[in-house]
Amino acid sequence: MTNHNALISDATSSIGVAVRVPVSNQSLFSSGGGRSISIPRKMLVQKLEADPTINSWIEAMRASSPTRTRPGNISSLPESDEEEEDSSWISQHPSALTMFEQIAEASKGKQIVMFLDYDGTLSPIVENPDQAYMTPEMRDAVKGVARYFPTAIVTGRCQDKVRSFVKLPGLYYAGSHGMDIKGPSKKTKHNKNNRSVLFQAANEFLPMIEQVSKCLVEKMRDVEGASVENNKFCVSVHYRCVDQKDWGVVAEHVTSILSEYPKLRLTQGRKVIEIRPTIKWDKGKALEFLLESLGFANSDNVLPIYIGDDRTDEDAFKVLREKGQGFGILVSKVPKETSATYSLQEPSEVGEFLRRLVEWKQMSLRGR
Numbered sequence: 001m002t003n004h005n006a007l008i009s010d011a012t013s014s015i016g017v018a019v020r021v022p023v024s025n026q027s028l029f030s031s032g033g034g035r036s037i038s039i040p041r042k043m044l045v046q047k048l049e050a051d052p053t054i055n056s057w058i059e060a061m062r063a064s065s066p067t068r069t070r071p072g073n074i075s076s077l078p079e080s081d082e083e084e085e086d087s088s089w090i091s092q093h094p095s096a097l098t099m100f101e102q103i104a105e106a107s108k109g110k111q112i113v114m115f116l117d118y119d120g121t122l123s124p125i126v127e128n129p130d131q132a133y134m135t136p137e138m139r140d141a142v143k144g145v146a147r148y149f150p151t152a153i154v155t156g157r158c159q160d161k162v163r164s165f166v167k168l169p170g171l172y173y174a175g176s177h178g179m180d181i182k183g184p185s186k187k188t189k190h191n192k193n194n195r196s197v198l199f200q201a202a203n204e205f206l207p208m209i210e211q212v213s214k215c216l217v218e219k220m221r222d223v224e225g226a227s228v229e230n231n232k233f234c235v236s237v238h239y240r241c242v243d244q245k246d247w248g249v250v251a252e253h254v255t256s257i258l259s260e261y262p263k264l265r266l267t268q269g270r271k272v273i274e275i276r277p278t279i280k281w282d283k284g285k286a287l288e289f290l291l292e293s294l295g296f297a298n299s300d301n302v303l304p305i306y307i308g309d310d311r312t313d314e315d316a317f318k319v320l321r322e323k324g325q326g327f328g329i330l331v332s333k334v335p336k337e338t339s340a341t342y343s344l345q346e347p348s349e350v351g352e353f354l355r356r357l358v359e360w361k362q363m364s365l366r367g368r
């Protein structure tokens with residue numbers, strides 16, 4: 001593995017950010033090798049069977065939205081074992097609703113900063129990524145929270161897209177897994193200078209991402225149910241609607257294209273393969289960057305809360321755990337390996353948690 005540093009600076013950045021970001025040439029998953037050529041479907045299937053790299057990819061795809069944390073055929077577990085597993089997990093990651101008083105208590109004398117993932121956290125997971133809308137009730141809850149606490153949406157989506165879903169001008173938006181960060185588009189009490197673009201971590205990768213995205217669209221045409229979403233600094237290949245027997249074909253197409261781009265790497269989300277630059281920038285780095293921009297670098301007077309449902313949110317949970325500051329809250333109905341402290345089962349519980357936070361804040365302001 002070779003490492004070198006790339007100076008990533010953004011000429012449009014209003015706070016003049018110039019950050020040295022280490023670049024790694026090694027992909028998270030090694031690619032299948034070979035140039036991207038058109039291979040007949042039957043041959044592809046044979047290649048998949050013979051190639052352990054592709055097979056491990058298919059395994060990873062199967063595991064990308066696990067129903068349980070333990071490997072194997074868990075559905076054959078006796079019900080009592082599943083219940084035991086659930087209750088042990090819940091005791092390690094209790095519900096943020098049950099623990100609400102403790103969370104509120106921990107925030108006394110501190111500024112809460114709220115970080116919210118979008119898909120699976122503010123909106124339920126749906127088949128069509130273009131229709132992952134949040135409910136008006138959720139929008140009100142987020143708006144309420146943002147009135148009292150600086151609030152950021154941190155997402156794998158492209159910033160413009162998520163902004164068009166959330167439709168709230170008073171928030172920070174960190175799109176493309178935090179590689180594209182913008183401040184509120186209107187002046188708020190947390191953003192008095194009304195700064196717009198804060199940071200773009202991977203401008204030099206834009207043409208490459210565009211190229212790969214086009215190439216993937218072409219390749220995926222023959223895979224029924226597959227779709228490609230260009231998220232500006234990264235690309236998502238969705239296989240939620242692809243028959244499982246064709247997942248190998250998806251993996252083959254993605255890895256063969258990626259073999260031509262050593263500066264890009266693959267990560268996985270919920271029934272999605274994501275292609276992104278090899279720079280060491282993720283949702284955890286975005287969280288740290290935003291805390292710093294808000295003036296909370298090395299501050300003890302801040303309580304960051306990050307709520308997310310996906311593997312990519314683990315980077316942010318880890319940062320909080322390592323800092324020993326704030327709380328990560330994993331949104332999941334089933335036990336998963338996580339660095340989060342607490343859990344919530346689904347977006348409706350996220351909405352309830354946000355509403356309780358607002359009520360608690362209003363009560364504490366009235367009691368002053």
Ligand SMILES: O=P(O)(O)OC[C@H]1O[C@H](O[C@H]2O[C@H](CO)[C@@H](O)[C@H](O)[C@H]2O)[C@H](O)[C@@H](O)[C@@H]1O
Binds near residue numbers: 127129157229
């Ligand atoms: O960081 P996030 O906000 O969680 O974004 C991660 C990916 O979310 C979206 O895909 C996921 O949600 C879709 C809509 O519910 C669903 O169809 C898909 O299977 C999920 O993986 C989004 O479309 C991706 O671009 C994001 O990278």
